[in-house]
Amino acid sequence: MGYSEFNLYFGDPHAHSNFSRCGICYGKNPFRRDLFIHVDVINDYLKKFGLDPAESLDILYEYAREKGKLDFVAVTDHDFSMSDQAWGIMKKKADEWYSPGCFVTLVAYEWTSYAYGHRNVYFYSEDAPLFRCVDYGEHPGRKRGYTPKDLWDFLRKKGVRAITIPHHPSLTQFPVDWSYYDPEFDRLVEIVSLWGVFEYFNNPFQCVTSDVLPRLFTVDSLEYGYRLGFIGGSDSHDCKPGSNVGCTMVRNVPKDLKLNSLSRYFVPYFVKNPLGTGLAAIYAKKLTREALFEALFNRRVYAVVGERIKLEFKVDGRIMGEELRFKEPGHGHLIEVRVEAPKEIDRIEVVKNGKLIFRKVLEGKTIHNLRFTDDEKPSRRYNYYYVRVVLKNGARAWSSPIWVIYEKLGEIEATLSQPVGIILENKGANTLRKIQVAFLREFKCREKMRSNVTGMLDYGAFFWTEKTTVDEVMLTVRFKSPKPLNFRGYIRLYGFERYTVKPINFAITKYGGDLFYDDYHGYIEWDVTPSSHVNFLDTSNVKGLDLRIKINPFIESHALVEILQGGELDLQHTIVNGKTVAKTPFKITLNEGLHDLNTIYKIDELKPGSRLSLKIPPETSYILIHPSRIDDFGTQARLITLKQS
Structure with a gap:
């Protein structure tokens, strides 16, 4: 399957209307808040003061289609403040503006848990039930409420097709609890929005309007083994999805704030991502809700900010979002990238397992095709690649990852032999190197501390x-x-x-x-x-x-x-x-380290299929081997107990 089988659609999957309490679309009274308003929209705010929240949906959809020139949009208003009646109006308006083949409106809402992180919920059809993070009338800033597992259990019970997408995962204001993950629903993560870039900790465009926590960024989630594609969204609250111009700038914090000593950035007003607003680029067969949902579920999507960059990315012929599985390494992997940009390209970068492995710097080009082979021998079973494109004006694109999984790399099988010996055989497909084998009288393992x-x-x-x-x-x-x-x-x-x-x-x-x-x-x-x-x-x-x-x-x-x-x-x-x-x-x-050693052996390498016989010294109680195998993220040791000490 190649990209030629699909059409490319750009849209904003994350926008808010005045049904969100924090929405600042036309109709809200701008003078009740400490904010700055762009001079171009002051008259519009004054003329449309008192507008019904439902009418703000019409303003949003019209802007997305006519001025934003978007192929699709999703209104993701906050769940906790949304009545059942408001949810019904949102679904009705989405249906009114849905025009298959011309303009797609996805039925969605934002599950707005402060305790477990924000996730947008997207539905395959308009038959979409609402499950709030707290009961209606309560506030997630006052109560921990329901967990992501509760949300997923609800969706399963209702039998609806849905996708949940976590966003701004590293913000201390509502950090995503990555201990919750369900591959049936969590298919994507929003890597960029008006809040900033959430690719990795300390990236140059990470959020400055909130403190952030390391180990909660997008690459961190991939390093936990999660299969998540990348999506961009605006998270706009001004009814202007797809716009790179911020119409308002709201005060961000109270005036008597005290900062943590480790705060790295601070601005008193909400300063939006200087690169612009995030968008999603979806490869789908046609412009319908069903086709877009299918593409999102299969991670056939990428994120852009600043410009609508066209990006194709393959590993061994497989396209973004897909997974390749190999019984053994065998050969290098062919990386293919094609970029078409509206402005000059600065560089194309390939990331593997969270680390930059290839960079191509360009001058004076807006179109470029790249091919190279990654010949590095695998050092772990679970691997992923993605592409980052940077333009001269700072605009960026991130492909969804392509995963490369090896079923079995190096693995030592240990068999006791007669009279008193042990046979080590590499049953894996990779050569294991610098192996150490220790024969121990004792092996100390720290006792578990008491719970209190x-x-x-x-x-x-x-x-x-x-x-x-x-x-x-x-x-x-x-x-x-x-x-x-x-x-x-x-x-x-x-x-x-x-x-x-x-x-x-x-x-x-x-x-x-x-x-x-x-x-x-x-x-x-x-x-x-x-x-x-x-x-x-x-x-x-x-x-x-x-x-x-x-x-x-x-x-x-x-x-x-x-x-x-x-x-x-x-x-x-x-x-x-x-x-x-x-x-x-x-x-x-x-x-x-090791003490009370009987004997230690150092083995330079053990090739696939190779066997090695070692004699077990007297009074040996344990045999320790490192590395004994290569697992998902690196090497693993093994302790063999011969008898209790």
Whole structure:
């Protein structure tokens, strides 16, 4: 299947009318809010003051079709403030403006959970039920409400075809909780909107009108193994979908705001993405709701901002959104890209597994075809590629990923042999290198800490480690206080292979809440205040971080930590694995390396199908092999128990 089988349609899948309380379309009184209005639209606001919210839908659809020149649009008004009657009007208006083959209106709404993140819900047909994130009359800023799983269970029970698309995932105001993911519904993620670019942490156009959290961006979600395509949307609230001109600029924060020390950007008014508004480009066979929904579900879509860039992207002949599966690597992968842009192209970049692997810089071209082969041998089973296009004027496009999955790479099968030996055979398709095999009398695995570790003291900082597997350690960090007490500090990791960080019970607010910084190379910093009660959802007297750390069990690894409580050192209230610390910075051992060794073997390589026989020394209780296999994200160790010590 190729791109020639489809037509390309541009549209805005994320727009709001005055049925959203925060909508500022014509009809709203602009003088009741602290905002700036573009001079070109002042008269329109004055003339249309008092307009019925339903009429703002007509204004929005007309603008999208006539001035925005869009092929499709979705009005995604907020669920919690929408009555059943308003939802009925929205569906009715969508049907009135739907013109198959000319202009498509998708039936949708925004599931507006503050606690779990915002997701737009799109329906295959107009038979669309409404499931609010909180019960009607309640506010998601005051109640945690229903979970994404509740939403998906509801949609399944109703038997409707729907897609849920998370957006602005890393904003502290309503961060997406990535522990919730359902591949049946979560097919895409909105990578760009008027809020900014959400590709990766510290990208040059990430949101400046809210604090953001690392580990919650689009690339992070892909690194969790999620199959998500990319989409762009405006998230406009002024009834002008597809417009790059911001008509209004609303005050962003209260005047007496206090910032977190780790805030990287701050503006008092809502400054929109300087690149413009996001749009979605969909490859579909025809311009109908059904065809567009099918394309969205299959991730045959990409995101643009600033310009309507035409983009084609293939890996080994497969198009964006698709998945290739291989039993073994065999050969390199052919990457093909075609770009047609209305303005001059600056560069075309190919990203693999979150890292830039190819860049082509161009001069004076608006059309370019690119071909190259990625010959790098796979180091993990789960892989993805996507393309980023940047124009000279800053406009951008992001293809949806194409996934390349290897069913079986290197994998050692261990078989005990007589009289006393072990046979190692590589049953995988990749050569395993730098293998270490240790014969151990003992293997220490840290005992699990008791569940009420933070109950040791009324307040303080608590750190403890648990080995979840032979090559993975969970470092749990908790800060506790019955009254507001600020905790600041850092962790620097040594001897790790990879790691993730998850914030726990952070305040959900635009600015002035809890923050952490992560350089993705082992340095994590935080500024967290338990019992801060900055809003109704900020209720916890215990907050913290969970660090899941992949290690090589053969080598020593540790964390170096420094922490201040209320701006001071407090060693008596700093607990590591159940004991107070004697000094700061202090060291937390993650892995001691190997002790009480009988014998250790180092094997340069073990090719596919190769076998190696080793003699087991007397008094051996455990055999440790690293790497023993290549899993989804890298190497994995294996511990074989011969007898209980």
